[in-house]
Amino acid sequence: MPALAQLTPPKTRITTVEDRYFDKTVQDNYRWLENVSAPDVKEWVMAQGEYTKRLLDRIPGRDSLISTLTGFDRMQPERYSAIKRRAGRYFFRKTMPGENIGKLYYKQGEHGAEILLFDPSTYQNGKGYYMLDHLPSHDGKMVAIAIANGGGEIATLRVIDVGGNKFLSDKLSPVREEFTWAPDSRGIIYTVLNSADPFDVNFQMNTQACYHALGTNPQNDRVILSASKNPELGISKTEVPTVYVSNDLQHLIGNLMTVDYRMHVVIAPITDLAKAKINWKPLISREDSIAGLTDVGGQLFLHSIKGAPNGRVLVTSLASPDVRVAKVAVAEGNKIYEIGASKDYLLITKDDVVRSYLQTYHAATRQLHNIPLPVSGVGGIRSYDPQANDLYVSLVSWLYPPVTYNYSPPIGKLTPSTFHRQSKYPGLDQLTVEEIEIPGHDGTLIPLSIIYRKGLKKDGSTVCFMTGYGAYGHSATPHFDPKYLALLNQGVIVAVTHPRGGSEKGLSWYKAGFKTTKPNTWKDFISSGEYLIRAGYTSARHLIGEGTSAGGILIGRAITERPDLFAAAINNVGVTNVMRFELTPNSDNIAEFGTFKDSVESKALYEMDALYHVKKGTPYPAVISVGGMNDPRVIIWQPGKFTAALQNSTSSGKPVLLQVNYDNGHFTEDKTVTFRNFANMYAFALWQAGHPGFKIR
Known part of the structure; x- marks a missing residue:
C-alpha cells in the first residue's frame, strides 16, 4: 500500500472559457468537464473515483461505520x-x-x-x-x-x-x-x-x-x-x-x-x-399562491399562502370552483405543512419547527378537531383510502423512532396500528436535544437543533457534524436518523441548522433565502457554526459542515466565504455551479434560483455559485464531494467541476476528493450502496476533524 503522501489527486487541465453575463465577465476553467460522454471526461471521473477509493480505504473507522449502519438496520x-x-x-x-x-x-x-x-x-x-x-x-x-x-x-x-x-x-x-x-x-x-x-x-x-x-x-x-x-x-x-x-x-x-x-x-x-x-x-x-389542494364531499379545499405566510385553508365548490370567491375554512395559525383528505374529513398537518399539530375538519359540519398526540414530535395524518374515514397517524422525533397509529375521527382516539413495529437502538437514553435560537449575521434569530451525549464538556474539544439545506421552502423538521445515531454514539455532536430558504417560520422565512436574498442561507449556516464554537460545543479544528443537493449552495458558499471556520466539508450531490444549472436536465429550477438571462437574477446566481468563488492560494478545509452517475437532478459535473477547482486552488494541503457512485442517482433505496456512501463521507470528515477513531496512522 502506498504511503499517504504518495496518494495525490489526478491532474485536471485548465481550459478557460469566458462568459459575459450583462456587465459581469466570468471565467470557467473546467467547462470541458460538462461533456460527460467524452472519453477524456470519463477517464477523469474514473481516475478521481479511484484516487478517492484508495484514500478512503485507508481510514480505519470507515468499515466499522458500515458495520454499525448495517447492524442498526438489522435491529429494526x-x-x-x-x-x-x-x-x-x-x-x-x-x-x-x-x-x-x-x-x-x-x-x-x-x-x-x-x-x-x-x-x-x-x-x-x-x-x-x-x-x-x-x-x-x-x-x-x-x-x-x-x-x-x-x-x-x-x-x-x-x-x-x-x-x-x-x-x-x-x-x-x-x-x-x-x-x-x-x-x-x-x-x-x-x-x-x-x-x-x-x-x-x-x-x-x-x-x-x-x-x-x-x-x-x-x-x-x-x-x-x-x-x-x-x-x-x-x-x-x-x-x-x-x-x-x-x-x-x-x-x-x-x-x-x-x-x-x-x-x-x-x-x-x-x-x-x-x-x-x-x-x-x-x-x-x-x-x-396555492400550495396544495384536495377535495372532500364536493368541496375543494385550498392551502393558501396568499396574505397568510403560515398558510390558511380556503374552500370553494368543486362543481364550479373559483379561487377569487373562496371562503376561509381554517384561519391562519401554526404553519400548515400539508393538507389531505378522507371521505368526510379534511386532514391538516401543522408544525412549529420541532412539533406537529394534527387536525381534522369535518367538511359537512365545519368542525375542527385537534388530534391528541402521545409524544411530542413531527408526523402526519393519511387516509388508507380516500373513500373511507379510517386514518393512520405517524410520529417521529430526533430521539424517537417512527411510530404508527390508527385514528378514527368520529371516535377521536389513537389505537395501535397493525403496521407498526417498535424499533430499539442503543445509546438513545444517553442523548439529549437542545432547541435554541441564535443571532444571525443581521440580528435575525435562527433556529438551531443540537443533539449530543449527556455530560458534554463545552471546552471546544468535541467533533461536531453540522448540516443544513435551506431551499424550496423545505423545513428541517425533527426525524430519527440511524446515520446520525452512528455519529452520536461516537461522541460526535449533531447540529441541524434551519437557515432562511426553508419554511421553518413560514413563507417569509422561505423568501428571505430565495434568489436575491439567497446569501442569508449560507450566512445563517456560518452564524450557526460561529455560535457552536463561541459556546464551546466545538472548535474550527473539529467542525464538519454538510450540505446535500440544493444544500450544495449552502456548503459551497460557506467554505468559500469562511474557509477558516471548518475542518472538513461534505458536498453531497450538491449544486455548486448554479450559474450553469439551468443548462442541465433539471433546468426547471429557474423558479427557485433564477436565470442568467435576467440582469438582476444573474447577479444573484453569481453570488450563490460556489465554483466561481474558489480562489487560488486559499487554505480550504478538507472536502469530499459526491456525485451519482445516474443522477438527473444534480448532474455529475456539478460536484466534479467544484472538486477540480478546489484541488487546483487550495493551499492548505488538505485532501479534496470526488466520490463517484456508479450504482446511484440522486439517492437510492439500495441500503448496501447507501451505507457505503455515508460511511465514506463521514469517515473522511471525522478523520479530518480529528476524531481519534478515524485517524490514519
Missing part, C-alpha cells in the same frame, strides 16, 4: 410504508430486517395474511431495480408500480394482476413516477418523458400527460395535457403536466409542476377523458 423490525387500501385490500411496501430494498405486498383486510406481489431484486435478473411508487386500482384487482434502476428516477410503469400475481403485458417507459388510475380501473394516466438518458438536457422539457388503456399499444396512447396539445393554456416548456382524478372521481385535475410550490392547475370533467381533446379550464395560477 419489519418496516411498512406507502400503505394504501382499495376495495378492502391493503397494499404496502415492507422491508425486513437486513433486507436491502423493500418489496410490495398486499393483504385482504387489516388482519389478513401478507402476500408478496413484487420483489425488485428478482426483476430482470436483479439489475439493481427498486420501486419508486405503487398505486392500486380503484377495484383493488390490479396495482401499478413505477420501477427504476441504478438509483435513477426515470421510471418504467408496469401493472400486476393481483389475483393472478403476474405482470400484464403493459409496459410504459420512460415515465415520471407520478401516475393515477382512471375511475373505471381500465386505464392509467401518466407523464411520459422525452428520453431515458438522465444526461439528456431535454428529457423533461415539453413533457406530455397521456392516457393508456390497458392491453393496448403504448404508441397509440392519447395525449391529454401538454403545451402542444393545449396552447391556449400557456404551458411553459419546463412545466411538467401531471394529471390525477379528484377524490369524488368526477374531475380531472391537471397540475403543471415546477419547483415553485405555488401551484398552476387546470380542471376538466371526468367525462372528457373519453374525448379526443379535453376541455381544460384554468383553476389556479401561480399568482393565487
